[in-house]
Amino acid sequence: METIFSGFLKAIGLLISFDKELYGIILLSLIISGGAVIIATFLGLPLGIITGLKKFFGRDFLATLLNTFMGLPPVVVGLTVYLILSRSGPLGFMDLIYTPYAMVIAQVILATPIIAALSHSTVVAIDPIIRDTARTLGATSSQIAWTIIQESRYSLVTSVIAGFGRITAEVGAVLIVGGNIAGYTRVMTTTIALETSKGEFGVAIALGIILILISFLINSMLHAIRKKGIR
Amino acid sequence: MKIGKIIPLFFVLSVLFFYIEPLDAGAIRIRCASTTSTQNSGFFDYLLPKFEKKNGIKVDIIAVGTGQALEIGKRGDVDLVIVHSKEDEIRMVREGYFVERFNIMYNDFIILGPSDDPAGIKGLKTAPNAFRKIAASGKSFMSRGDNSGTHKTELKIWQEAKIDPREKRWYIEVGQGMENTLRVADQKRGYTLTDRGTWLSTKDRNRFNMEILVEGDPLLFNQYGIMAVNPSKHPHTKYREAKVFIDWIVSPAGQKAIADFKDRQGNAIFIPNAK
Numbered sequence: 033m034e035t036i037f038s039g040f041l042k043a044i045g046l047l048i049s050f051d052k053e054l055y056g057i058i059l060l061s062l063i064i065s066g067g068a069v070i071i072a073t074f075l076g077l078p079l080g081i082i083t084g085l086k087k088f089f090g091r092d093f094l095a096t097l098l099n100t101f102m103g104l105p106p107v108v109v110g111l112t113v114y115l116i117l118s119r120s121g122p123l124g125f126m127d128l129i130y131t132p133y134a135m136v137i138a139q140v141i142l143a144t145p146i147i148a149a150l151s152h153s154t155v156v157a158i159d160p161i162i163r164d165t166a167r168t169l170g171a172t173s174s175q176i177a178w179t180i181i182q183e184s185r186y187s188l189v190t191s192v193i194a195g196f197g198r199i200t201a202e203v204g205a206v207l208i209v210g211g212n213i214a215g216y217t218r219v220m221t222t223t224i225a226l227e228t229s230k231g232e233f234g235v236a237i238a239l240g241i242i243l244i245l246i247s248f249l250i251n252s253m254l255h256a257i258r259k260k261g262i263r
Numbered sequence: 264m265k266i267g268k269i270i271p272l273f274f275v276l277s278v279l280f281f282y283i284e285p286l287d288a289g290a291i292r293i294r295c296a297s298t299t300s301t302q303n304s305g306f307f308d309y310l311l312p313k314f315e316k317k318n319g320i321k322v323d324i325i326a327v328g329t330g331q332a333l334e335i336g337k338r339g340d341v342d343l344v345i346v347h348s349k350e351d352e353i354r355m356v357r358e359g360y361f362v363e364r365f366n367i368m369y370n371d372f373i374i375l376g377p378s379d380d381p382a383g384i385k386g387l388k389t390a391p392n393a394f395r396k397i398a399a400s401g402k403s404f405m406s407r408g409d410n411s412g413t414h415k416t417e418l419k420i421w422q423e424a425k426i427d428p429r430e431k432r433w434y435i436e437v438g439q440g441m442e443n444t445l446r447v448a449d450q451k452r453g454y455t456l457t458d459r460g461t462w463l464s465t466k467d468r469n470r471f472n473m474e475i476l477v478e479g480d481p482l483l484f485n486q487y488g489i490m491a492v493n494p495s496k497h498p499h500t501k502y503r504e505a506k507v508f509i510d511w512i513v514s515p516a517g518q519k520a521i522a523d524f525k526d527r528q529g530n531a532i533f534i535p536n537a538k
Binding site: 118119120121124125127129130211212213214216229230231232 | 292294299303308323324325326335338339340341439440442443446465468469497499
């Protein structure tokens with residue numbers, strides 16, 4: 033009980049004194065996950081929307097695949113990315129292992145299927161009346177597609193935010209490919225793991241609070257967007 | 264909220280993303296794989312600034328178990344390693360993965376257990392005898408179980424004791440770093456093997472109810488070594504810079520810095536022995 037209390041006090045102290053190291057870690061986490069979610073959006077949204085709207089061979093299979101990859105275990109992604117980027121791996125010459133870029137790559141792999149699968153189910157679920165109405169009004173197929181995207185824009189944003197939420201909270205993959213190097217690849221989740229293993233619960237709790245706050249903000253945004261979408 | 268309003272947000276994030284670049288620039292960075300025990304004791308936080316300030320080389324530590332440290336060294340993912348498994352180190356130098364191995368410091372392993380010592384091993388002179396007694400008592404024993412230097416020493420002692428602990432009910436493989444293993448041993452009131460450095464540097468902040476029960480057996484000697492990855496196997500590694508660091512750590516200045524690293528009561532955590 034005492035540990036929890038003193039850890040909590042220390043956490044508040046670190047947060048309000050704007051401890052440089054702590055805020056450096058928070059900033060780095062946001063940059064890495066922010067960058068990853070941008071890339072994942074450019075990959076995942078088109079992928080999800082196209083598999084949702086266009087009929088082509090293997091479409092159902094692709095949709096199932098996307099849903100499967102939504103639940104990829106982060107450590108498996110980390111291990112795979114490590115083996116590929118390792119200096120003895122196929123892309124070793126790029127010298128990316130144990131850099132923030134390796135962490136971005138791992139997070140893109142984690143976030144893309146989430147964004148794709150959620151946006152897929154969004155456009156599939158759009159009321160067929162909208163599609164039919166657009167068609168009877170003489171819309172071309174690309175105009176129909178655009179109408180559906182317009183109609184589902186709130187849910188599409190939701191899927192991007194869900195992807196972001198997942199990767200900021202993830203620890204297994206970034207630990208393996210980033211190496212948790214102080215001031216370079218050390219992000220919130222890996223710091224929590226390290227500080228806990230060191231018995232320094234104050235820093236761990238401080239970052240835990242931040243992570244929960246971020247999660248809360250994300251969910252508030254989600255909620256606000258959904259409400260707008262319903263109206 | 265229109266989709267159009269999100270584009271500026273993306274733009275801001277993209278700009279921030281390039282902020283990673285300056286973090287990357289500046290001093291030459293070398294990567295050193297080392298053990299969780301050296302990292303958790305605060306050793307590198309203490310030692311590295313002394314070297315970095317003088318030489319303009321930044322040393323990034325990747326803290327893993329000795330087994331993994333040697334493996335990522337072999338793969339060329341780091342420039343050098345600081346580990347504690349002398350036989351493996353010498354073998355891998357012979358196999359050509361690393362250039363040359365130097366002793367840098369030592370401490371010793373100790374057998375810890377609950378203060379009331381239910382297996383009655385306190386004061387025994389040899390580690391295998393103590394392990395045999397723990398096994399006979401059926402009290403739990405926490406193993407690192409992670410191929411680390413400590414784990415390898417522990418397995419050597421079981422071998423000397425002629426006991427195969429695997430799949431015994433009292434044998435618990437924690438699979439985590441040294442400090443976490445100590446914490447599990449403390450919580451479960453079991454026995455464990457640890458290096459003295461980790462014990463001295465972590466016992467106060469964790470308020471462990473354990474004490475040193477067996478020490479001083481030559482089997483418990485814990486030698487740390489340093490070696491650079493062989494640049495003829497991995498030409499991209501920064502051998503020259505790694506060698507600057509190695510030369511410093513075995514020099515009188517580096518060795519003195521190691522000797523001056525102490526716990527709160529003033530006990531030395533490592534004893535330098537590079538010669």
